[in-house]
Amino acid sequence: MRKTLSLAVALSCLALTSCSRTPPASSDKPLDVVLIGGGVMSATLGTLLEELQPNLSIEMVERLDSVGAESSDTMNNAGTGHSGFAEMNYTPENPDGSVGASKAVEINEQFEISKQFWAYQVQKNYLGNPRTFINNVPHMAFVWGDNVDFLRKRYAALTHENLFKGMLYSEDPEQIRQWAPLVMNGRDKNQRIAATRMDIGTDVNYGVLTRSMVKHLTDTGMTLKLRHQVEDIKRGADGIWNISIKNLADNTTQNVRTKFVFIGAGGAALPLLEKTQIPEAHGYGGFPVGGQWLVTTNQEVIKQHWAKVYGKASVGSPPMSVPHLDTRLVNGKPALLFGPFATFSTKYLKNGSWIDMPSSVNTGNVRPMLQAGWDNMPLTKYLIQQVQLTPEERLATLREYLPNAKMEDWTLQNAGQRVQIIKDDPKKGGILQFGTEVVASADGSVTALLGASPGASTAAPIMMKVLEKSAFRDQLKTPEWQAKMHEMVPSYGRKLNPDAAFANQIRQYSSGVLGLKAFNLNVADPSQAPAAAQVPAATPTPVIAQK
Numbered sequence: 001m002r003k004t005l006s007l008a009v010a011l012s013c014l015a016l017t018s019c020s021r022t023p024p025a026s027s028d029k030p031l032d033v034v035l036i037g038g039g040v041m042s043a044t045l046g047t048l049l050e051e052l053q054p055n056l057s058i059e060m061v062e063r064l065d066s067v068g069a070e071s072s073d074t075m076n077n078a079g080t081g082h083s084g085f086a087e088m089n090y091t092p093e094n095p096d097g098s099v100g101a102s103k104a105v106e107i108n109e110q111f112e113i114s115k116q117f118w119a120y121q122v123q124k125n126y127l128g129n130p131r132t133f134i135n136n137v138p139h140m141a142f143v144w145g146d147n148v149d150f151l152r153k154r155y156a157a158l159t160h161e162n163l164f165k166g167m168l169y170s171e172d173p174e175q176i177r178q179w180a181p182l183v184m185n186g187r188d189k190n191q192r193i194a195a196t197r198m199d200i201g202t203d204v205n206y207g208v209l210t211r212s213m214v215k216h217l218t219d220t221g222m223t224l225k226l227r228h229q230v231e232d233i234k235r236g237a238d239g240i241w242n243i244s245i246k247n248l249a250d251n252t253t254q255n256v257r258t259k260f261v262f263i264g265a266g267g268a269a270l271p272l273l274e275k276t277q278i279p280e281a282h283g284y285g286g287f288p289v290g291g292q293w294l295v296t297t298n299q300e301v302i303k304q305h306w307a308k309v310y311g312k313a314s315v316g317s318p319p320m321s322v323p324h325l326d327t328r329l330v331n332g333k334p335a336l337l338f339g340p341f342a343t344f345s346t347k348y349l350k351n352g353s354w355i356d357m358p359s360s361v362n363t364g365n366v367r368p369m370l371q372a373g374w375d376n377m378p379l380t381k382y383l384i385q386q387v388q389l390t391p392e393e394r395l396a397t398l399r400e401y402l403p404n405a406k407m408e409d410w411t412l413q414n415a416g417q418r419v420q421i422i423k424d425d426p427k428k429g430g431i432l433q434f435g436t437e438v439v440a441s442a443d444g445s446v447t448a449l450l451g452a453s454p455g456a457s458t459a460a461p462i463m464m465k466v467l468e469k470s471a472f473r474d475q476l477k478t479p480e481w482q483a484k485m486h487e488m489v490p491s492y493g494r495k496l497n498p499d500a501a502f503a504n505q506i507r508q509y510s511s512g513v514l515g516l517k518a519f520n521l522n523v524a525d526p527s528q529a530p531a532a533a534q535v536p537a538a539t540p541t542p543v544i545a546q547k
Helices: 002-012 040-050 102-123 147-158 173-179 206-219 266-275 355-358 365-373 376-388 393-401 455-469 479-488 498-515
Strands: 033-036 057-062 132-135 138-143 168-170 194-196 202-204 223-226 227-237 239-245 255-257 260-261 285-296 306-309 324-330 333-343 410-425 429-433 436-439 446-451
Touching: 033 040, 033 239, 040 057, 040 206, 040 455, 040 479, 057 376, 102 206, 102 455, 102 479, 102 498, 138 266, 147 168, 147 194, 168 173, 173 194, 202 260, 202 324, 206 223, 227 266, 255 455, 260 266, 266 285, 266 355, 266 410, 266 446, 285 393, 333 376, 333 393, 333 410, 393 410, 410 446, 436 455, 446 455
Parallel strands: 033 057, 033 260, 057 223, 138 306, 260 446
Antiparallel strands: 132 202, 138 194, 168 194, 227 239, 239 255, 285 333, 285 410, 306 324, 324 333, 410 429, 436 446
């Protein structure tokens, strides 16, 4: 396996970017917008633009035979409903022993924006019944041994923040058993354990959500091209972007002209961004990491667990190593997953090519990629260990969370691919960056989204950032567009966490429309009285004074 990884790196270093001629210019009137990729990001941006300016001509290009089938799909997504409640990698321990809460608060702020945007679409009857894509599933953090002290400090830090009020903490085995019976059954009674729980946590099926958004967009005039692959992107002499698109059904190629391009193709975004040859793309590379789940179909096991239980990464392990015992709704039915276990391939997409990574290497990013690889030996070591795991070793890891797990109840299934950003750095030469980043040309006519986690949960705020960097940035500042943004996201431009009353108002609105639980932050102990899910039609959009 070490040889395989070394060979992959060697191939990457030897590869050169493909040279391509500018596609022939077309006399056709250029489109206003082309969205490359049929995932939740493109669907979100398309919906924002359709609402802001309904007369825009928009085309979406997807290489698979359906939208939302790559990273957005529920079994391909590493974590659904990310909101900072249970993911301990968002609350690092500082050198002085304190726990930082700022990243978790930021993630939760972003998720609340997404919830408002979805609530707006539900009220407009764009998405149908919200039960099809979002449901309450408690979020739990679970630790043992010395990590109990960390979790206690994490709980103390987070419950000082308004958005995390209502979180429960316990070191009592019987209380934790009530929250997650499978986690406690068969556990050593002398083991020191602790857990937190947020009843307002959610599970989100981003595949269903994406398909619902895209259906609305096609109903309102967007052109959708499935089984079409973008081969090249070049700017014409007139400043218009020429996109060469191959029909995978008949191998014919078409040239499409457009004023604005969004590259939201997941792991494939990097090689497509490189084809634009914009200076802003210089120095970016990508490191692919895949995943696998242990999945049970034993209904007796599934019905005993209703929570997303996150663990803590071992010291020195990368953030992606955090395992969780995850309740998800797949095709409307509860499923139980554990993982993900990391895998390595040079593909940038689950349905990608083995030459994705080697072909993305060029003279502008080879140095950052080599330097980042050298500086991240723990990640390389972790991946080597992961791909060498035996079934018995995976079962042993599962039993840390589910002590009575049986081999015959669990099967290994492939998850999706994520591509971590590698960036040129003037001091270090190259850095491996976790998270997402928007890259845009100087004029905003082309934008791309690179990176991974937290991903889909923060699609709405990320696409708002795309708008701010795009060719539509001046229009976004107009009173008309600002008013529409506040209609879609009532808290637009304001933070929730500093103002409990404001956070309460927004959460009661979005959760009411989406039929979710919401704590009343105006009471002394919100955890004692989470509001019941409300009937969506009963919740009016709040009128928020703009600041």
